Amino acid sequence: xxxxxxxxxVYEGEKTPVIKDINLEVKRGEFITVIGPNGAGKxxxxxxxxxxxxxxxxxxxxxKDIKKxxxxxxxxxxxxxxxxxxxxxxxxxxxxVVMMGRFGKIGLLKSPxxxxxxxxxxxxxxxxxxELEKKPIGKLSxxxxxxxxxxxxxxxxxxxxxxxxxxxxxxxxxxxxxxEKISLLNEKGMTIIMVVHxxxxxxxxxxxxxxINNGKIIEDNEREKVxxxxx
Amino acid sequence: xxxxxxxxILFAVAGAFxxxxxxxxxxxxxxxxxxxxxxxxxxxxxxxxAALGVVLSFSPLMMAMCFSTVVAxxxxxxxxxxxxxxxxxxxxxxxxxxxxxxxxxxxxxxAAMSSTALSILWGSILGITIEDILRLLLxxxxxxLMIVLFFKEFQAIMFSRKMAEASGINTKPFYYMILFLxxxxxxxxxxxxxxxxxxxxxxxxxxxxxQFFYDMKKITIFSPIIGVLCCFLGILLSFFLDLPTGASxxxxxxxxxxxxxxxxxxxxxx
Numbered sequence: 289x290x291x292x293x294x295x296x297x298v299y300e301g302e303k304t305p306v307i308k309d310i311n312l313e314v315k316r317g318e319f320i321t322v323i324g325p326n327g328a329g330k331x332x333x334x335x336x337x338x339x340x341x342x343x344x345x346x347x348x349x350x351x352k353d354i355k356k357x358x359x360x361x362x363x364x365x366x367x368x369x370x371x372x373x374x375x376x377x378x379x380x381x382x383x384x385v386v387m388m389g390r391f392g393k394i395g396l397l398k399s400p401x402x403x404x405x406x407x408x409x410x411x412x413x414x415x416x417x418x419e420l421e422k423k424p425i426g427k428l429s430x431x432x433x434x435x436x437x438x439x440x441x442x443x444x445x446x447x448x449x450x451x452x453x454x455x456x457x458x459x460x461x462x463x464x465x466x467x468e469k470i471s472l473l474n475e476k477g478m479t480i481i482m483v484v485h486x487x488x489x490x491x492x493x494x495x496x497x498x499x500i501n502n503g504k505i506i507e508d509n510e511r512e513k514v515x516x517x518x519x
Numbered sequence: 520x521x522x523x524x525x526x527x528i529l530f531a532v533a534g535a536f537x538x539x540x541x542x543x544x545x546x547x548x549x550x551x552x553x554x555x556x557x558x559x560x561x562x563x564x565x566x567x568x569a570a571l572g573v574v575l576s577f578s579p580l581m582m583a584m585c586f587s588t589v590v591a592x593x594x595x596x597x598x599x600x601x602x603x604x605x606x607x608x609x610x611x612x613x614x615x616x617x618x619x620x621x622x623x624x625x626x627x628x629x630a631a632m633s634s635t636a637l638s639i640l641w642g643s644i645l646g647i648t649i650e651d652i653l654r655l656l657l658x659x660x661x662x663x664l665m666i667v668l669f670f671k672e673f674q675a676i677m678f679s680r681k682m683a684e685a686s687g688i689n690t691k692p693f694y695y696m697i698l699f700l701x702x703x704x705x706x707x708x709x710x711x712x713x714x715x716x717x718x719x720x721x722x723x724x725x726x727x728x729x730q731f732f733y734d735m736k737k738i739t740i741f742s743p744i745i746g747v748l749c750c751f752l753g754i755l756l757s758f759f760l761d762l763p764t765g766a767s768x769x770x771x772x773x774x775x776x777x778x779x780x781x782x783x784x785x786x787x788x789x
Contacts, residue, residue: 300602338685340681340684340685359684359687359688359689360687361687362684362685362686362687363686363687364687365685365687367682367685369681369682369685372679372682377729377785378678378733379551379729379732379733379734379735379738380674380678380733380734380735381733381734384674384734384735385678388671388674388675388678388682388683388686389686390686391671391672391675391683391686391687391688392686392687392688393687394671396669396672397668397669399671400671424733426733440682444686444687
């Protein structure tokens with residue numbers, strides 16, 4: 289489903305690649321967690337897979353080159369960024385932000401249909417945040433905003449879900465709730481790649497862990513083996 | 520109070536109505552995208568164009584419109600290619616345009632000719648013709664149509680361009696479209712409120728609308744309504760107090776913005 293061959297990503301004005309020699313294959317329905325120290329290249333890896341960063345090497349998602357068909361491919365990838373920020377006067381309501389996740393899928397010159405609105409409502413209810421629907425996005429707490437960004441990614445009904453530190457800003461109850469829901473989605477066939485820094489927050493259902501350090505994948509193995517080594 | 524023929528008043532009012540809608544509609548986008556300096560940059564591109572028109576003995580207004588349109592067309596691609604923040608490119612083009620304008624004026628014969636170029640910066644609502652009104656009507660309808668057709672894409676970009684891209688929207692053409700439409704708006708509004716004051720009409724009504732709503736759709740609807748109100752009140756002020764029309768509209772819009780901040784429900788506690 290996702291193939292990266294000899295991939296490296298260098299940021300503008302930098303000489304050293306943030307990630308390098310990345311070779312990775314992800315099968316449909318896998319649940320992978322990416323761990324590693326700060327600045328190891330975890331976020332860069334996610335954004336490279338999503339085609340949001342220019343990279344060298346071959347990256348194919350759904351069998352298509354991300355460089356050529358990025359916009360098309362991203363219609364089926366849900367992406368939750370790390371620590372998304374909205375200022376308090378941001379002029380968007382929660383339901384509008386969640387609906388925006390579907391815009392690519394809805395396509396040009398079409399307005400959201402009744403079905404699109406139903407999906408948004410269903411997604412908000414799935415994450416237990418229906419009551420936030422009409423709230424201004426800038427008035428939410430960090431945890432609420434995080435859940436809205438997850439809802440936005442899920443409203444797309446994606447085949448692949450990329451999560452960058454999805455548990456940051458969440459309290460313990462919310463963490464376990466979101467963790468359960470992510471696992472449920474994977475159970476239903478969604479491919480998930482998740483970045484976390486806290487190994488204790490890795491859901492039980494995740495069977496494969498990638499460890500990144502200095503921009504390189506230093507370990508790619510079964511959950512237990514990697515965690516044993518890490519501890 | 521000066522007594523004016525009814526045709527001039529009618530044209531002035533129609534021009535004000537359309538410019539109010541046009542500038543404030545586009546303003547609701549550029550305020551959100553922190554591109555407020557765009558109007559200022561385009562105005563000075565118009566000034567440079569008008570100055571060149573004076574030197575070449577060609578219609579200053581036509582040249583002003585050409586310059587604004589060209590700047591609007593190249594701004595987005597230049598910022599993208601140079602990998603610079605659009606505001607940085609706007610700043611550079613602004614200084615380039617004002618310098619070009621002054622150089623062109625230094626070649627023009629006499630102060631009277633220079634004042635023709637400078638008049639582009641101030642505008643004259645009472646000199647508006649039926650052709651200007653038809654042009655404004657055409658471009659206002661086209662811009663409204665484009666906004667209706669691509670509202671969801673514009674909305675997504677205004678929330679976050681990166682997240683819009685992640686949603687599967689090719690943001691580049693829409694981002695360029697906003698810049699281009701702004702250029703066209705400035706070019707066509709020049710004759711009414713002038714290059715400098717078109718800036719106020721783009722920013723003030725939109726910023727006022729932002730004080731009342733959290734919903735982008737409502738802001739996009741109310742910004743032009745406030746814009747039209749500013750234009751009408753500004754014209755009335757200008758007629759009754761015998762003040763320059765452009766400046767009166769700008770002052771009115773600033774006062775309305777100040778008032779909006781004071782009564783804004785967004786700033787109230789409890």
